[in-house]
Amino acid sequence: MPLIPGMDRIAYGGDYNPEQWPEEVWTADVALMREAGVNLVSLGIFAWAMLEPAPGEYEFGWLDRNLALLHDAGIAVDLATPTAAPPPWFRHRHPDSAPVTREGVRLGGGGRQSFCPSSPAYAAASAGITEQLARRYADHPALVLWHSHNEYGGVNAFCYCETSAAAFRNWLRDRYGDLGKLNEAWGSTFWSHRFGDWDEIEPPIITATTANPAHELDFFRFSSDAHLANFRRERDILHRLSPGVPVTTNFMLANCKNIDYWKWGAEVDVVSNDHYLQAERADNHIELAMCADLTRSVAHGRPWLLMEHSTNAVNWQPRNLAKGPGEMRRNSMQHLARGADGILFFQWRASRFGAEKFHSAMLPHGGTGTRTWRDVVALGASLGDLAELRDSRVTAEVALLWDWESWWGLELPWRPSQELSFRERQEAFYEPLWRAHRTVDFAHPEAALGAYPLVVAPSSYLLTPGAADNLRSYVDAGGTLLVSYFSGIVDAHDAVHPGGYPGALRDLLGLGVEEFEPLAAGRTVRLDDGRTADAWAERLELRGATALASYADGPAAGLPAITRHEYGKGQAFYVSTRLSGAGTAALLATVSAAAGLPAPVDLPASLEIVRRHSAGQEYLIAINHGQQDVVVPGDGVDLLTGDPVADGLPVPAGSVRVMRRGSR
Numbered sequence: 001m002p003l004i005p006g007m008d009r010i011a012y013g014g015d016y017n018p019e020q021w022p023e024e025v026w027t028a029d030v031a032l033m034r035e036a037g038v039n040l041v042s043l044g045i046f047a048w049a050m051l052e053p054a055p056g057e058y059e060f061g062w063l064d065r066n067l068a069l070l071h072d073a074g075i076a077v078d079l080a081t082p083t084a085a086p087p088p089w090f091r092h093r094h095p096d097s098a099p100v101t102r103e104g105v106r107l108g109g110g111g112r113q114s115f116c117p118s119s120p121a122y123a124a125a126s127a128g129i130t131e132q133l134a135r136r137y138a139d140h141p142a143l144v145l146w147h148s149h150n151e152y153g154g155v156n157a158f159c160y161c162e163t164s165a166a167a168f169r170n171w172l173r174d175r176y177g178d179l180g181k182l183n184e185a186w187g188s189t190f191w192s193h194r195f196g197d198w199d200e201i202e203p204p205i206i207t208a209t210t211a212n213p214a215h216e217l218d219f220f221r222f223s224s225d226a227h228l229a230n231f232r233r234e235r236d237i238l239h240r241l242s243p244g245v246p247v248t249t250n251f252m253l254a255n256c257k258n259i260d261y262w263k264w265g266a267e268v269d270v271v272s273n274d275h276y277l278q279a280e281r282a283d284n285h286i287e288l289a290m291c292a293d294l295t296r297s298v299a300h301g302r303p304w305l306l307m308e309h310s311t312n313a314v315n316w317q318p319r320n321l322a323k324g325p326g327e328m329r330r331n332s333m334q335h336l337a338r339g340a341d342g343i344l345f346f347q348w349r350a351s352r353f354g355a356e357k358f359h360s361a362m363l364p365h366g367g368t369g370t371r372t373w374r375d376v377v378a379l380g381a382s383l384g385d386l387a388e389l390r391d392s393r394v395t396a397e398v399a400l401l402w403d404w405e406s407w408w409g410l411e412l413p414w415r416p417s418q419e420l421s422f423r424e425r426q427e428a429f430y431e432p433l434w435r436a437h438r439t440v441d442f443a444h445p446e447a448a449l450g451a452y453p454l455v456v457a458p459s460s461y462l463l464t465p466g467a468a469d470n471l472r473s474y475v476d477a478g479g480t481l482l483v484s485y486f487s488g489i490v491d492a493h494d495a496v497h498p499g500g501y502p503g504a505l506r507d508l509l510g511l512g513v514e515e516f517e518p519l520a521a522g523r524t525v526r527l528d529d530g531r532t533a534d535a536w537a538e539r540l541e542l543r544g545a546t547a548l549a550s551y552a553d554g555p556a557a558g559l560p561a562i563t564r565h566e567y568g569k570g571q572a573f574y575v576s577t578r579l580s581g582a583g584t585a586a587l588l589a590t591v592s593a594a595a596g597l598p599a600p601v602d603l604p605a606s607l608e609i610v611r612r613h614s615a616g617q618e619y620l621i622a623i624n625h626g627q628q629d630v631v632v633p634g635d636g637v638d639l640l641t642g643d644p645v646a647d648g649l650p651v652p653a654g655s656v657r658v659m660r661r662g663s664r
Helices: 023-036 061-072 088-093 120-137 162-176 179-186 213-241 261-265 284-298 327-337 371-384 404-410 422-435 465-476 503-509 581-594
Strands: 011-016 040-043 076-080 143-147 272-274 304-308 340-345 398-401 440-443 454-457 480-484 511-518 524-526 532-534 536-542 546-550 560-567 570-575 607-614 617-624 630-632 636-638 649-651 656-661
Touching (some): 023 061, 023 371, 040 061, 040 143, 088 120, 162 213, 213 404, 272 284, 284 304, 284 440, 327 371, 422 440, 422 480, 465 503, 480 503, 503 511, 503 560, 503 570, 532 536, 536 560, 570 581, 617 649
Parallel strands (some): 011 340, 040 076, 076 143, 272 304, 304 340, 398 454, 454 480, 480 570
Antiparallel strands (some): 524 532, 546 560, 560 570, 617 656, 630 649
């Protein structure tokens, strides 16, 4: 089944904002879209003030004309509800709907998402414009996808106003039922925080010292759920009035800490993601691959849609570097390789005014004489040659555990070291797997893991008893697990598991942690196998595990640093320190071999290789991020040229190749 019904090619296009331009420009836009191979645009994302210029007064004529123009040109539409940017009249009529910061500052309305996510006035207004759009355009022939809102929680993730406080209390009542259970869960005997009435509970506003971490965790959960309630409201209206048309909203996945996307992934008909390259980062293509793998994982392996990325520089980083020759093509093909069935950009035509006028676009300010435009046209032609990849899937060898709730808990105040970072640990293990040409899925700790020979827990600080049982079952059945330090420490309420560290994982790992030994800034330790580490060490006690390496110096000198424990039919490895990049790569090579994974292919680490599969057919996507030409073993057909491949697939430096393996 295609990702978007009615789309017979890989989706290609971007955000289209015709309301910013006089209508005589629209005809030129559509002609250029056809030249570029555009077949899908996202329309109306920030057009609320143009669609409803006053409460209950609607102007749809301009949108009718634009939709007709697009449809006549064969361009499909992802039609948005414009609810991410309420118009000025809304704020003027409902000043109490403005979000309030943790410090008690009520924010102004000059940006976007300038509303409290729990505001009843916002709920009513957003439902009203959504219903008007659904009734008018449900049967429009250009419509293939509904786009609810835009980047939920992007800039208004939290609100601390009185409306939010009341909604938070209601959420807590639903979660706990009575105050006794809440007090127990929050450990509210500490610092005399015990509540005797629901009205005594506030959001975790700024305090004289750190707040109760269990209180903080539940406010994260509540805030994510408040945005989800807004999405569900719009989605349900669209499903009711426009049945059969899928509904999406664009996620920000690995780069948005504040939304629990595992929970959201089950709520959308199509998983969509926005990704923007970190321009000054040397290995930004690896970070991109990680985000794409996470998106595919939230989609449970199904194809997904890249809703936004950039053709060139963005406008909001400290230094907005232009992309080099071929970089935009490589970026786009990375997403395609890792499961995307659509490649879209922000935006179609560069804006002349407003906050994003220096953000790149498919059609730059310089027009069709620019390198960016030539690259856009060339990419559209290439994607047109790759239609048969649609609905193919990616199979991974390794799963990395990723849990937004653990991210929240780990980075609350007063942890043993400021070096404890969820993203740092995830990337520390993802990068060497990428360089070893291993394909990675991400998984929630309570998800089914039996399909993976190897599971890695880079940062599972918060681990529920159910998740710990899941990991035990996985290893007991023959799986191989690698756990990094400071994992299994607390439960869902940030309460330390009883019995000593590493709490929920003690028996599975066959060890105890007598004491954490965070290292001073700049200090390193050596292991007896020659590896080096920094930031963190632990005093381990073996309780069935075997030491694979020990500390040669430092506060835990002579004690185990890396261990292995046989458990049931499987094995669990533990690393108690932050190894160097080379040390982590060597550890992963050892653990991968123990898990029975085949030896890595003998190809440069700068070459990215991913395989997609469908109905007995395999496609190999090779992306050369290096400076040297490479030949990938195999035979088949180069889909971008139509040429047969008999003695290996040549992949020139900086280029991309897509090969159908063997013959049909």
